[in-house]
Structures are given as C-alpha cells and as structure tokens.
Amino acid sequence: MNSALLDYYRCPETFADFTLTGNLSGDSGYFQFGLDAICYGQCSGGPLARHATGELYDALRDVGADQNTLGLPFNPSEIIANLRYERYASSGHEVGARRYAKLALQRAYYSVRPLLMVSVRKYLQRIQLRDWKEVPFPNWPVDLTVERILGKLLATLLKANLIDRIPFIWFWPNGYPSCAMITHDVETAAGRNFCSRLMNLDDSCRMKSSFQIVPEDRYSVPQSFLDEIRLRGFEINVHDLNHDGRLFNNREQFLLRAERINRYGREYKASGFRSAALYHNLNWYDALDFSYDMSVPSVGHLEAQRGGCCSVMPFFVGKILELPVTATQDYSLFHILNQYSTDLWRRQVAQIMEAHGLASFIVHPDYLIEARARDTYKSLLAFLENLRSEGKVWLALPREVNEWWRARSQMKLVCQGNNWVIEGPQNDRARVAYAVLEGGRLAYVLDSHQASARRMVFRNGQISSSAARQPSVLTESRLRQALPLGLETKRNEQIF
Ligand SMILES: [Zn+2]
Numbered sequence: 001m002n003s004a005l006l007d008y009y010r011c012p013e014t015f016a017d018f019t020l021t022g023n024l025s026g027d028s029g030y031f032q033f034g035l036d037a038i039c040y041g042q043c044s045g046g047p048l049a050r051h052a053t054g055e056l057y058d059a060l061r062d063v064g065a066d067q068n069t070l071g072l073p074f075n076p077s078e079i080i081a082n083l084r085y086e087r088y089a090s091s092g093h094e095v096g097a098r099r100y101a102k103l104a105l106q107r108a109y110y111s112v113r114p115l116l117m118v119s120v121r122k123y124l125q126r127i128q129l130r131d132w133k134e135v136p137f138p139n140w141p142v143d144l145t146v147e148r149i150l151g152k153l154l155a156t157l158l159k160a161n162l163i164d165r166i167p168f169i170w171f172w173p174n175g176y177p178s179c180a181m182i183t184h185d186v187e188t189a190a191g192r193n194f195c196s197r198l199m200n201l202d203d204s205c206r207m208k209s210s211f212q213i214v215p216e217d218r219y220s221v222p223q224s225f226l227d228e229i230r231l232r233g234f235e236i237n238v239h240d241l242n243h244d245g246r247l248f249n250n251r252e253q254f255l256l257r258a259e260r261i262n263r264y265g266r267e268y269k270a271s272g273f274r275s276a277a278l279y280h281n282l283n284w285y286d287a288l289d290f291s292y293d294m295s296v297p298s299v300g301h302l303e304a305q306r307g308g309c310c311s312v313m314p315f316f317v318g319k320i321l322e323l324p325v326t327a328t329q330d331y332s333l334f335h336i337l338n339q340y341s342t343d344l345w346r347r348q349v350a351q352i353m354e355a356h357g358l359a360s361f362i363v364h365p366d367y368l369i370e371a372r373a374r375d376t377y378k379s380l381l382a383f384l385e386n387l388r389s390e391g392k393v394w395l396a397l398p399r400e401v402n403e404w405w406r407a408r409s410q411m412k413l414v415c416q417g418n419n420w421v422i423e424g425p426q427n428d429r430a431r432v433a434y435a436v437l438e439g440g441r442l443a444y445v446l447d448s449h450q451a452s453a454r455r456m457v458f459r460n461g462q463i464s465s466s467a468a469r470q471p472s473v474l475t476e477s478r479l480r481q482a483l484p485l486g487l488e489t490k491r492n493e494q495i496f
Contacts, residue, residue, distance in 0.1 A: 004080040010169035037148040040088035052137035065160030089307035146311035173429035176394035180359040189219040191366030205381040212239030237272035262289040312357030
C-alpha cells in the first residue's frame with residue numbers, strides 16, 4: 001500500500017505504515033481525498049461515482065490513525081497507478097461506442113492525412129477537439145492530482161500522530177526547486193533542415209535540448225545530421241517509426257515495429273523514445289528497449305488520445321522511466337488555440353513549480369520556420385533562462401533528468417547518529433528534505449547547509465515570489481519543536 005508514496009518521496013519505510021479500514025468495493029469509481037484531489041479506483045467507503053463531476057464521496061472522513069499505522073479506505077498505490085496508467089479514461093467521459101467511434105475516425109483521418117492540405121487538417125483537428133473544454137478530468141491546463149494525493153497522505157501522517165516531520169530525498173539535484181526541459185520533434189524534411197538554426201537559437205539562451213528523429217518514410221536521416229546534433233551537445237531520440245499514427249493499432253504489428261524502433265535506438269545511440277502524436281499504451285512498453293519515454297501528457301485535452309497521467313513528476317513504467325509532457329505542445333498553442341503568446345506556458349510553469357515538478361515542452365522545428373511562432377519560442381527561452389538565473393529551475397536534457405531520477409530511485413535515507421544521510425549513487429548531488437506542517441498545511445524544509453546558498457522559500461508547497469525575495473528560515477527553537485524524538489536541530493534549514 002505504501003510503495004507509491006515511498007517511490008515518490010524516497011522516505012524511510014517506517015514513516016509510512018498504511019492499513020485498509022474495510023473491504024474494498026468490487027467496482028472502481030470516482031471519489032475524492034479532500035477537496036482538491038480526485039481519485040479513481042476501489043474504495044471501502046462510498047458511494048463511488050461514474051463521472052468525475054458533481055459531489056463526490058470524500059475518503060478523508062474515513063481516515064483513522066492507530067499508534068504507528070494510518071487506516072485508509074483505499075489503497076493509495078492502486079489509486080496512483082490508476083491515474084498514471086489512465087485507467088480512469090475507459091470510464092466516465094467517453095464510454096463505449098462513442099470512444100471506439102472516435103478511435104476509428106482518428107485512424108481513418110491518419111490514413112488520408114498525407115493527402116490533405118494543412119488548412120484542411122487544422123479544420124478537421126479543431127472539429128475533433130471541439131469539446132475539449134467540457135472534459136471534467138484531468139484538470140486543464142495542468143493536472144497535479146498525483147502530487148496532491150501523495151502530499152495529502154504525508155500531511156495526514158504528520159497530523160494523525162506521532163511524528164513532527166518526515167525526512168525524504170529532495171526531488172531534484174543540488175536542491176533545485178523544480179526542473180524544465182525542451183524537446184524538439186522533427187516532423188518533416190523542412191523541419192530537419194531547420195534544426196541547425198534551432199540549435200543556434202537554443203544556444204543563444206544556453207539551452208540544450210533533445211531532437212526526436214522519425215527513422216523511416218518521413219525524410220532521410222544522414223549521418224552528418226545526427227553528428228551535428230551530437231557534437232553540439234544536443235541529444236538524439238527516436239520519434240515513432242514512420243509517424244503514421246498507427247503504432248499502437250494492434251499488438252502484433254506493434255511488436256514488429258518495436259523491433260525496428262529498438263534497432264534505430266541502438267543505431268542513433270538514443271536512450272529516449274516518443275511516439276507520434278503522443279499515442280501510447282503503457283501496457284506494451286516492455287517491448288521497447290529504451291531507458292525512458294516521453295509520450296504521455298499530464299493532461300491530454302488537446303491530444304488525439306485523451307486522458308493524461310495526472311502528474312508532473314517522472315514515474316516508472318516497469319523498467320522504462322516516463323517523463324510526462326506537462327506543457328501544451330506548440331502545435332496546439334499556435335494552431336488549435338490560435339495563441340502566439342507565452343501566457344499559457346507561463347501559467348503552466350507556475351503551477352508545475354508549485355508542485356516542484358518537471359516542466360517539459362514539445363516545440364517542433366517545423367512550426368518555428370514561421371517568424372511569429374519563432375518569436376513566441378524566443379520569449380519562452382528567455383523566460384526559462386530567467387528562471388534558471390534566479391536559481392528556480394534546473395534546465396536539463398531529458399537524458400540528464402532520466403539519469404538523475406534513476407539514481408534517486410536507488411538512494412536510501414539512513415539514520416546516522418542524530419542525522420539522516422543519503423546513501424547510493426550520486427548521493428553527493430542529493431539533498432535531505434523534511435515534510436512538516438506549517439499552520440496545518442504541508443511544507444517542505446530543505447537543509448540549506450547541504451543545499452549551498454540557494455535562498456528560495458516555498459510555503460505549503462506553493463511558490464511565493466515575495467517570500468523568494470525575502471527568504472524565511474526556520475529558527476532553531478521552532479525547529480526543535482518539530483523534531484522527532486532523538487533528533488537534534490540541523491543548522492540553517494529553509495522552508496520549501
Ligand atoms: Zn511528431
């Protein structure tokens with residue numbers, strides 16, 4: 001029951017002992033865990049709803065504490081998996097025949113797509129996506145349901161008993177408050193030919209990014225093209241096989257294509273993969289021989305495949321690490337929403353940073369050939385560059401995010417004398433953090449003694465720009481009140 005929480009926070013197991021308070025329902029449905037966290041799955045309380053709308057049963061009222069154990073009416077690991085694997089998506093909003101009719105239409109569309117003019121394609125996509133504002137769940141434009149459920153569990157553990165603070169391994173290396181990465185999917189020969197200029201643009205803001213290459217049918221992939229990307233310090237990943245939108249149509253065909261995709265991965269020395277149009281089926285990922293994938297949106301309202309993993313943090317799908325797409329794609333911004341400003345992207349980054357998550361962007365070289373779109377992208381680069389200079393985000397390549405998250409997943413917190421220390425690979429980059437309650441709400445405290453001179457302050461999981469300008473440090477006496485028995489105050493800790 002506690003594996004999702006332990007994997008997410010990397011906290012010692014002794015702090016997270018859960019038990020079920022009753023028999024789980026046979027069927028799955030929607031309920032809530034507090035006012036702002038919608039859950040989908042089995043629950044011993046109820047009633048459970050078929051749709052994520054209206055008044056939902058609140059499982060928080062059936063939570064109980066008993067000595068060292070927290071009694072819950074649901075299994076949090078199952079609920080988190082239902083969100084990440086989008087098991088909720090087969091119920092509720094689009095059910096049965098309507099869902100399959102839509103899928104059939106998408107397949108028909110993809111088969112004639114190459115013959116259509118761009119304006120006709122845009123028109124058809126707008127029709128297909130016209131009801132996106134009515135989708136009640138996940139939450140547009142960023143969904144933090146997984147983060148909210150896990151944060152609420154931690155707050156409930158702190159409130160219910162016994163412990164004043166829970167140590168965990170901070171999410172990002174060197175105490176960075178959050179992370180951002182930019183990825184470029186190369187769709188056509190024109191996009192491929194624009195990649196050099198795009199690298200110049202990225203370099204002008206000291207940004208390194210990844211390029212996802214379609215290996216077959218779309219355009220030729222000369223060795224000189226791959227060499228340039230690699231030599232300039234950018235990253236190469238595989239983008240689908242031939243981008244016909246049919247990768248996941250049936251299992252047999254997928255396995256044949258996966259073999260070829262894996263072969264291109266080895267040839268390109270790529271450790272990451274992204275499918276065409278963010279189509280995905282996580283249940284088949286065991287056939288993909290990649291270290292990480294980037295095909296699942298946090299919230300998929302504007303994607304051909306609706307749903308979303310409801311999270312802005314990486315998570316493992318078997319041996320593959322999923323780095324979710326958490327910002328709206330440039331194509332949707334420009335051609336579905338008709339926006340050429342960074343307002344939506346800034347709004348999304350602000351929400352992602354509140355949860356200390358990963359802001360991940362897809363920007364296509366193909367669409368940046370147009371000056372107006374390129375100007376919007378330049379504004380995004382300047383915005384991210386500014387956040388980095390203020391120490392608010394770690395700007396990284398996807399493979400660096402993957403390497404860090406894998407190393408963190410191998411780390412362990414152990415008690416040495418009066419201190420918690422981190423053991424495992426790359427532990428010199430890792431920071432001990434504490435979950436505490438501040439005014440009844442969850443806050444994170446980062447040990448600034450370890451975290452060098454970073455002076456960012458977050459309260460209740462929320463970024464506060466005024467607080468960031470005027471850092472507030474927990475005093476030793478206040479901290480002492482919040483210490484577990486037998487632990488002494490650490491020096492100069494800061495609230496996140
Ligand atoms: Zn693509």
